[in-house]
Amino acid sequence: MSRSPARVFAALNAVRPPDQASPVLGKAVVVGGSVAGLLAARVLSDHAESVVVIDRDDLHVTGARPGVPQGTQLHALLPGGLHQLEYLFPGFRAQAAAQGAVEAPPAAQRNYLDGRLKVVVPDDADSLAGSRPLLEGLIRQRTLALPNVKTVTARATGLVIDGVVTTGVRCDTGGVSGIERGDLVVDAMGRSSRLPEWLEQAGWERPVTRRMAVHLNYATAVFRRAETNPDPAVVLALHSPRTATDVAGAAYFAVEGDRWMAMMAGYGDNRPGRTAEDFVRRLREQFPPEFGEVAGNEMLGDVRTYGHADSRRRDFHALTRLPAGLVSVGDAVASFNPVYGQGMTAAALHAACLSVYLRSGADLGTPARRFFALQKVVVDAAWSMSTSADLALPHVDGPYPRGYRLSSWVSRQIVTATVTDVAIARRFNQVVSMREHPRSLATPGVLLGALRANRRAR
Ligand SMILES: Cc1cc2nc3c(=O)[nH]c(=O)nc-3n(C[C@H](O)[C@H](O)[C@H](O)COP(=O)(O)OP(=O)(O)OC[C@H]3O[C@@H](n4cnc5c(N)ncnc54)[C@H](O)[C@@H]3O)c2cc1C
Known part of the structure; x- marks a missing residue:
C-alpha cells in the first residue's frame, strides 16, 4: 500500500455507499449477526446478489440476547461511528431519537479526567445516547429490511474449502447439519470466533493472536430518570492510567425509556457492583456529586457485571497461506479495552474496508489480502490508542513498543492539555472518536500547543 496509514484512514472515514448497487458476487454468507456482521451485510447488499446472515440467536427477537453477553453493559457510540451509521443508514440518528435515544450535543456533555472537570467540550463532540440493544436493534432493523438480506x-x-477457495459454512440447526454455500464468507463471530481453529483443522495456517492482559471488571446498572431532557445527558469521569491504581472510571448516560444507565469499571481485584448497595455506594463516594444524584434514583433490575481479561488482535494480514473468499471483521479480528468505546466504530470502519475492497475489482478467486491490508490500518490505529494508554496501568506489563517512554510522555502532555485547551481537545477528540488517525497528533504544533496549555494551567 503506497499511501500513508493516516491517508488510508481518512479515506476509509470518507467512504459512502454507492448510488447504485453493483453486484460483483452472487451470494455472501456472514457468520455472526451482531454489529460487525450486520454492517458487513449492509455493505455486501450493494455488491452481492444475496446476503445470508447466520447467527445462533434468532435475530428477529428484540432486546438483549445470549450471543452478545456484553449487550447489557453501557455502550458509547463514538461520533465517528455515528457518522458512519448515518452514511450507511440515512436518517439513523433521527430514527434512534424517535425510539428514545437521547441526543447529547456538546452542551449536554460533561467530562472529568482524574476528578478535574474538563473546562472545554469541543463543539464537534456530538453524541447519541442509547442502550446497546436499541443501537444494535436499529442497525438490524435497517439491514434486514434490505430486500436481498436474509437471516438463518x-x-x-466450520468452513467448506474446495481447493484454495472458501465455498461455504457448515451449520448446525437444532441438531441437523447443513451447509450454507457462498462466494464470500465473512467471519463476524466476535472475540471468541473459532475461525483460527477452523482454518487449522482444514490444514491452513492460523493467525497469530496478540494479547494484552488488562483484567477489567465492568458493572452497569439502570436507574429511573424523571427529566425528559436532562442536562447533562452524558457524563464521563475517567481516570488516566497513571493515576488509576485500580479504578478505571465511571459514566452515565440518559437512555431510552426514561432511564439512566450508569457504568463503573475497575482493574484487577477492584470488582465494582457485586451488590446493588456496593454499586450505589461507590458511585456516591468515588465520583463527582452528579453520580450520587443519579444513584439516588430507583434502581431498575440488577447490577450486571462483565469481566474483560484482555485486549486481543488476530493478525490475518500476516498469514502467508489463506484460502480465497474469506474475510473476518469486528471483534473477531481485534477487540480492545472497552473503556475507550471503540468496538462498534471500528466495526463500521471494517465495513468501509469491505466496501473499498469490493469496489476495487476484488478477485474472489484469490486471498483477500487487499482487504486485510486496509483493515490493518484501522486495527493498528485502534490498537495503538488503547494499548498505549493501558501500558501506563500499574498492573499491565507489556509488551512495550519501541520508543514507548517518549511516546507515553508526549501523550500525557496532550491528554493533560485536553482539560483546559479547546484546540488540543478538538484534535484529540478527532482521534479518540476514530475520525482521524493517531499520527495526526504526532506533530510539533500539537505538542508545543499542549506544553503551552499545561504551563498556562499551572
Ligand atoms: C463490557 C463491554 C463494553 C463495551 N462497550 C463498548 C462501547 O462503549 N462502545 C463500543 O463501540 N463498543 C463497546 N464494546 C465492544 C462492542 O460490544 C463490540 O465491539 C461490538 O459488539 C462488535 O462486535 P462484533 O459484532 O464483532 O461481535 P459480537 O457483538 O460479540 O457478536 C458476535 C455474534 O456472533 C454470533 N456467533 C458467535 N459464534 C457463532 C457461531 N458459531 N455461529 C453463529 N453465530 C455465532 C453471536 O451470537 C453474536 O451475535 C464493549 C464490549 C464489552 C465487552
Missing part, C-alpha cells in the same frame, strides 16, 4: 438461525461449525 443456526450455529456455524
Whole structure:
C-alpha cells in the first residue's frame, strides 16, 4: 500500500455507499449477526446478489440476547461511528431519537479526567445516547429490511474449502447439519470466533493472536430518570492510567425509556457492583456529586457485571497461506479495552474496508489480502490508542513498543492539555472518536500547543 496509514484512514472515514448497487458476487454468507456482521451485510447488499446472515440467536427477537453477553453493559457510540451509521443508514440518528435515544450535543456533555472537570467540550463532540440493544436493534432493523438480506438461525461449525477457495459454512440447526454455500464468507463471530481453529483443522495456517492482559471488571446498572431532557445527558469521569491504581472510571448516560444507565469499571481485584448497595455506594463516594444524584434514583433490575481479561488482535494480514473468499471483521479480528468505546466504530470502519475492497475489482478467486491490508490500518490505529494508554496501568506489563517512554510522555502532555485547551481537545477528540488517525497528533504544533496549555494551567 503506497499511501500513508493516516491517508488510508481518512479515506476509509470518507467512504459512502454507492448510488447504485453493483453486484460483483452472487451470494455472501456472514457468520455472526451482531454489529460487525450486520454492517458487513449492509455493505455486501450493494455488491452481492444475496446476503445470508447466520447467527445462533434468532435475530428477529428484540432486546438483549445470549450471543452478545456484553449487550447489557453501557455502550458509547463514538461520533465517528455515528457518522458512519448515518452514511450507511440515512436518517439513523433521527430514527434512534424517535425510539428514545437521547441526543447529547456538546452542551449536554460533561467530562472529568482524574476528578478535574474538563473546562472545554469541543463543539464537534456530538453524541447519541442509547442502550446497546436499541443501537444494535436499529442497525438490524435497517439491514434486514434490505430486500436481498436474509437471516438463518443456526450455529456455524466450520468452513467448506474446495481447493484454495472458501465455498461455504457448515451449520448446525437444532441438531441437523447443513451447509450454507457462498462466494464470500465473512467471519463476524466476535472475540471468541473459532475461525483460527477452523482454518487449522482444514490444514491452513492460523493467525497469530496478540494479547494484552488488562483484567477489567465492568458493572452497569439502570436507574429511573424523571427529566425528559436532562442536562447533562452524558457524563464521563475517567481516570488516566497513571493515576488509576485500580479504578478505571465511571459514566452515565440518559437512555431510552426514561432511564439512566450508569457504568463503573475497575482493574484487577477492584470488582465494582457485586451488590446493588456496593454499586450505589461507590458511585456516591468515588465520583463527582452528579453520580450520587443519579444513584439516588430507583434502581431498575440488577447490577450486571462483565469481566474483560484482555485486549486481543488476530493478525490475518500476516498469514502467508489463506484460502480465497474469506474475510473476518469486528471483534473477531481485534477487540480492545472497552473503556475507550471503540468496538462498534471500528466495526463500521471494517465495513468501509469491505466496501473499498469490493469496489476495487476484488478477485474472489484469490486471498483477500487487499482487504486485510486496509483493515490493518484501522486495527493498528485502534490498537495503538488503547494499548498505549493501558501500558501506563500499574498492573499491565507489556509488551512495550519501541520508543514507548517518549511516546507515553508526549501523550500525557496532550491528554493533560485536553482539560483546559479547546484546540488540543478538538484534535484529540478527532482521534479518540476514530475520525482521524493517531499520527495526526504526532506533530510539533500539537505538542508545543499542549506544553503551552499545561504551563498556562499551572
Ligand atoms: C463490557 C463491554 C463494553 C463495551 N462497550 C463498548 C462501547 O462503549 N462502545 C463500543 O463501540 N463498543 C463497546 N464494546 C465492544 C462492542 O460490544 C463490540 O465491539 C461490538 O459488539 C462488535 O462486535 P462484533 O459484532 O464483532 O461481535 P459480537 O457483538 O460479540 O457478536 C458476535 C455474534 O456472533 C454470533 N456467533 C458467535 N459464534 C457463532 C457461531 N458459531 N455461529 C453463529 N453465530 C455465532 C453471536 O451470537 C453474536 O451475535 C464493549 C464490549 C464489552 C465487552
